Amino acid sequence: MLGLNYKLRELEKMGREIRVGLIGCGQMGRGMISQIEGMKGMRVVATADLHTSLIQQAYLKAGINEQEIVLTGQIEEAEQAIEQGKVVGTVYSELVTSLPSVDVVVDATGVPNLGAEIAWKSILNKKHIVMLNVEADVTVGPLLKQMADASGVVYTGSAGDEPGAVMELYDFADAIGFEIIALGKGKNNPLNHEANPSSAEAEAKSKGASPKMIASFQDGTKTMVEMNAVANATGFLPDKPGMHGPSGTVNELSSLFQEKEKGGILSSKGIVDYVNGVAPGVFAIISSDKEEVHHEMNYLKMGDGPNYVLYRPYHLTSLETPLSVARSYFHKEATIAPWHGLQAETVAVAKKDLKPGDRLDGIGGYTVYGKLLTHSEASAVNALPIGLVDPNVVVTRSIKQGEIITYGDIEQEKESMIWKLRSLQTQSINKTPVENKLVKLNPILV
Structure with missing residues (x-):
């Protein structure tokens, strides 16, 4: 080809x-x-x-x-x-x-x-x-x-x-039969859940970027969303709510991302995460149960094992x-798509104390930041996805800073397109196989 x-x-x-x-x-x-x-x-x-x-x-x-x-x-x-x-x-x-x-x-x-x-x-x-x-x-x-x-x-x-760049490493490692322990990306600024357009204004001006966009990087929302996309594409999950987010160098990644009983930070394998200190790169942590593969990886100077790092030090965005x-x-192929459906959810968390009547201003704003949970964790608490947050969403009860915002905490003044599509998606997930074909063929009518 x-x-x-x-x-x-x-x-x-x-x-x-x-x-x-x-x-x-x-x-x-x-x-x-x-x-x-x-x-x-x-x-x-x-x-x-x-x-x-x-x-x-x-x-x-x-x-x-x-x-x-x-x-x-x-x-x-x-x-x-x-x-x-x-x-x-x-x-x-x-x-x-x-x-x-x-x-x-x-x-x-x-x-x-x-x-x-x-x-x-x-x-x-x-x-x-x-x-x-x-x-x-x-x-x-x-x-x-x-x-x-x-x-x-x-x-x-x-x-x-970054999700597309991570997916390239995943596809490569998966195709040649490696066990994939973890997938991740670097974060290039300290996590600050209170970051907002005002606090990010100076950096945004120096970079010729939007203050809201910079704030969404600083408060962690973009990182959560990006690894959410990887989770939905691969079936990998955050090992803990919000992920671990350790600091480390590329050379330290293979020892960081192994099970706790082996000296690492993980409770399970097949996870998504981020690391302070390796930005703007993305990585995959891989291993094998074959002795000859370990011998070859050692010969190729990929490390002593049992885990190894595949690292791409750049992503060129658009x-x-x-x-x-x-x-x-x-x-007719996708670079990355949600092949596994909703595996994880980036939920809205109060950036400050909120009171009834407050409007949620959106990603990178003054009211909310995103936190990555598994989809089952998010569903269990009826958490509001960060992508549904917009100025049409009004708070109906007092919410403390750091608290997850639920559907029961808000009401809509006007239903936007993404809310309508989310409703259709939920109907699709909950339908029988026969009914699901109707959603595929004509979701407008369902």
Whole structure:
């Protein structure tokens, strides 16, 4: 089988290209546009963002002439522009998801509700969907994957995002028969559950990033969500609520991630976790029950065993997303998807004392942070998933700082798309096999 690079070259030689529709022109989206513009056989032909100036800047910085950028909200005008070799900018995400010329949609919004809606509409329009929106994926990804499978399109997370990078190590180790003890990623800042946009403002400004995004890294939510995606893809679980999160170097990982009776920190194998000190890398801890394999690993300077570390010291976020685009287009395969369903849940925890009438402002905000539990643990306490948190959610009782927020603690003023999809997903999980086929075929009607 030819590599993706060869397939892309062949596609270009035939005068064709994979036409990508991008929604969200923030830091991730802008980088992806420039990366793809330097590739063979692929182009971002349409981009949606509330700020069309960002779209124009992104295309200009990618080397596209201003005359080739068409701003429109009309599908006919957009289609005509694309057929003429131009690119389209719009404020309407639904324009991108419905354009006949678009083969693959990429969601780079980072907003759970919007990402869920984008994926939903892309699948209904028979388009592959690549999610740079792990928050939406861990909330309603199992349903979206079920829909995509039934529609004959690919639902996938992104290469370059940490869950996708972890999955590459998992697939490699699993394919050649290693026992996989643990999967994890590095965290590059101290855990601070009280981090918020105000406290993160200075760092965000220095990095040219959103204060909410930086706060979501600092308070641990992003780490929890990312390893939640790995759990749903592999069936691996957090060894304890919130994971262990030890500090260590790459060389220390193999001794850290072994059972407690052997001097490590684990109560069980097949777990997900994170480590302070190995960012921006991702890792897999592997072992074998074969003497000759241990001999070979020792010869290859992989360590003395019994555990060994596979470590990737980088992940290039949206710059690698084109690989998932190409893989879905050529091979109809996902980079990472919730193949095991809801194995874990990132639940909302009060960032401060909350009182009745308070609104939950969302990921990276002032009111909540995420904590990773197994799905059974979360279900047992009726915990509210972090991906369902938005300003339409109002607190109905006093909640102490550090307390898990439950469905019984809140009410909705307006049901958003992600809440509707979560409800459908719950119905799907609870249905019989015959009823479940109806959800797959037409979830709107169930």
